[in-house]
Amino acid sequence: MSPSETARDVASPAGAQDSAPAERPVITVEDVVIRYGTATAVDRVGLTVAAGETVALIGPNGAGKSSLVNAIMGLIRPAAGSVRVHGRAALVPEGRQLFPELDVEDNLRLGAWPLRSQGAKARDTTRVYEVLPDLADLRRRRAGTLSGGQQQMVAFGRALMADPEVLVVDELSLGLAPLITAALADHLRELNAARGLAVLLIEQNARLALDLCTRAYVLEAGRIRIEGPSRQLADSAEVAAAYLGGAAEPPGPEGDDG
Amino acid sequence: MSEFVQYLISGLAVGCGFALLGSGLVTIHRVTRVVNFAQGMFAVVAGLTAGSLLSAGLPHGVAEIVAVLAAGATGLLVGIAAIGRRGTSPQSALIITLGIGFLAYAIEIMIWGDNPHSFPGLGGAVDIAGAHLQKQYFLVIGAAALGFAALGLFFTRTYLGKALGACASNPYAARAVGINVTRMGLVAFTLGGMLGGVAGVLVTPLQSLSYNSDVLLITNGFAAAILGGLNRLGPAMLGGLALGVAESMVAGYYKASYQSVVALALMLAVMIWRASQHTALHEEAAR
Ligand SMILES: Nc1ncnc2c1ncn2[C@@H]1O[C@H](COP(=O)(O)OP(=O)(O)O)[C@@H](O)[C@H]1O
Numbered sequence: 409m410s411p412s413e414t415a416r417d418v419a420s421p422a423g424a425q426d427s428a429p430a431e432r433p434v435i436t437v438e439d440v441v442i443r444y445g446t447a448t449a450v451d452r453v454g455l456t457v458a459a460g461e462t463v464a465l466i467g468p469n470g471a472g473k474s475s476l477v478n479a480i481m482g483l484i485r486p487a488a489g490s491v492r493v494h495g496r497a498a499l500v501p502e503g504r505q506l507f508p509e510l511d512v513e514d515n516l517r518l519g520a521w522p523l524r525s526q527g528a529k530a531r532d533t534t535r536v537y538e539v540l541p542d543l544a545d546l547r548r549r550r551a552g553t554l555s556g557g558q559q560q561m562v563a564f565g566r567a568l569m570a571d572p573e574v575l576v577v578d579e580l581s582l583g584l585a586p587l588i589t590a591a592l593a594d595h596l597r598e599l600n601a602a603r604g605l606a607v608l609l610i611e612q613n614a615r616l617a618l619d620l621c622t623r624a625y626v627l628e629a630g631r632i633r634i635e636g637p638s639r640q641l642a643d644s645a646e647v648a649a650a651y652l653g654g655a656a657e658p659p660g661p662e663g664d665d666g
Numbered sequence: 667m668s669e670f671v672q673y674l675i676s677g678l679a680v681g682c683g684f685a686l687l688g689s690g691l692v693t694i695h696r697v698t699r700v701v702n703f704a705q706g707m708f709a710v711v712a713g714l715t716a717g718s719l720l721s722a723g724l725p726h727g728v729a730e731i732v733a734v735l736a737a738g739a740t741g742l743l744v745g746i747a748a749i750g751r752r753g754t755s756p757q758s759a760l761i762i763t764l765g766i767g768f769l770a771y772a773i774e775i776m777i778w779g780d781n782p783h784s785f786p787g788l789g790g791a792v793d794i795a796g797a798h799l800q801k802q803y804f805l806v807i808g809a810a811a812l813g814f815a816a817l818g819l820f821f822t823r824t825y826l827g828k829a830l831g832a833c834a835s836n837p838y839a840a841r842a843v844g845i846n847v848t849r850m851g852l853v854a855f856t857l858g859g860m861l862g863g864v865a866g867v868l869v870t871p872l873q874s875l876s877y878n879s880d881v882l883l884i885t886n887g888f889a890a891a892i893l894g895g896l897n898r899l900g901p902a903m904l905g906g907l908a909l910g911v912a913e914s915m916v917a918g919y920y921k922a923s924y925q926s927v928v929a930l931a932l933m934l935a936v937m938i939w940r941a942s943q944h945t946a947l948h949e950e951a952a953r
């Protein structure tokens with residue numbers, strides 16, 4: 409297998425393909441391997457997100473979720489496998505990753521960088537202030553001075569500025585108060601329902617993730633351990649034990665490899 | 667009094683050159699984290715190019731603009747060599763710029779020889795407060811002020827300027843929103859080249875340039891830039907102006923040969939002060 413198999417094409421929406429699933433995919437990850445030096449963080453992982461679909465990726469700390477996200481966004485190059493994004497993916501990165509010295513308005517405007525050839529209209533931030541009205545009062549505040557919840561809101565707005573087909577959210581609730589998390593989750597539901605925005609949600613809080621998304625993958629130690637409809641996963645004893653607070657000890661080694 | 671005004675104005679003019687050079691260093695360092703040791707070379711290339719173009723018959727204005735563009739192109743080439751390859755660390759890139767500086771000596775000597783060159787700037791002089799001041803001083807100060815204003819507007823008002831600021835602020839986030847940070851680094855190098863070029867064409871009529879004038883220029887530009895930790899334009903500009911004035915005073919009232927000591931002393935003082943701040947911070951954090 410050559411390491412240059414990695415394909416990243418921002419292809420025009422593929423038409424109905426013969427054996428393809430009913431929904432056209434916006435993200436297709438196949439057999440991706442990610443290594444840091446000699447350590448393998450992600451090991452032959454496959455994952456798809458269809459247009460308009462909400463998909464959760466859950467798993468413990470260090471499972472390789474952010475690595476996979478970075479590969480999907482083209483920020484790191486996988487050692488093997490392929491990542492395809494059809495249309496535009498926008499990222500709400502783990503830890504917000506704003507531009508702290510710039511104000512909220514500029515943070516948002518920079519989110520429209522992929523649309524820069526479309527002129528000043530594409531960087532008009534009013535469409536984001538309409539969806540996230542709380543941000544309008546903060547527009548001249550420097551992003552570094554905001555609270556965690558406000559920063560997460562800016563990170564959302566910045567991602568929306570790219571007019572993405574799919575929003576990749578790395579750790580929605582991390583470090584946020586439950587009320588703020590709930591508000592952000594509502595925004596996500598709303599965006600998905602109103603605009604058909606597809607979502608790939610990486611989340612430590614499995615209950616929240618399974619509740620918000622229709623399908624889910626469980627990543628453990630770099631491998632997909634379980635995948636399926638959220639309802640099915642929520643009912644599975646294994647998931648309940650490890651991620652829904654059902655049991656104290658992690659699942660034993662007897663489970664199959666998915 | 668008249669002496670003081672004389673030293674002040676001539677110092678400010680020379681200081682504008684340092685300030686422009688320092689701004690170029692800062693522009694490049696903010697975006698790429700590379701300390702560009704070839705920065706003085708941009709000024710030399712532009713100064714010598716403008717001189718050649720003027721002797722070839724090009725009018726003032728045109729020759730200087732072409733020379734500044736040439737310096738910008740030189741900046742781009744240095745940038746490609748320094749950061750064009752994926753995964754070059756800022757430290758390796760620094761060594762590359764140092765190497766290019768020496769390579770440039772050879773090329774400059776081949777083109778222009780090793781004698782100092784100059785070209786006449788704005789002729790004439792004015793008398794202010796008893797001081798006899800070349801008009802060129804005022805041209806330099808005015809042009810540099812325009813340059814700084816344009817630079818400020820570029821960074822605060824344009825989308826490209828904001829994108830450069832974004833790369834400086836958080837390179838990971840810049841990449842996450844789709845900004846090509848390497849390409850922005852090349853833009854910064856080009857801009858740095860042009861800033862060095864403006865310094866070169868403005869200062870050459872005041873003090874002739876030769877291939878190795880870059881050492882003096884980079885020393886002063888670096889001393890100015892380090893005042894803002896190589897990351898802030900304001901201190902670099904003010905630092906450059908202050909250095910120019912201080913050196914002019916030292917040279918005027920004391921001895922010309924001591925003037926470059928001012929820059930070196932300032933640079934050492936700032937670096938020692940910053941280093942002590944860092945250690946203090948680390949010790950504080952370690953508790
Ligand atoms: N830049 C990096 N360099 C080296 N190792 C890394 C790097 N990023 C992540 N890792 C390692 O890869 C593994 C997966 O990390 P990550 O993708 O961040 O997991 P998650 O997001 O699921 O917590 C961890 O063991 C982590 O230590």
Ligand SMILES: [Mg+2]
Nearest residue numbers: 473474475502
């Ligand atoms: Mg993570």
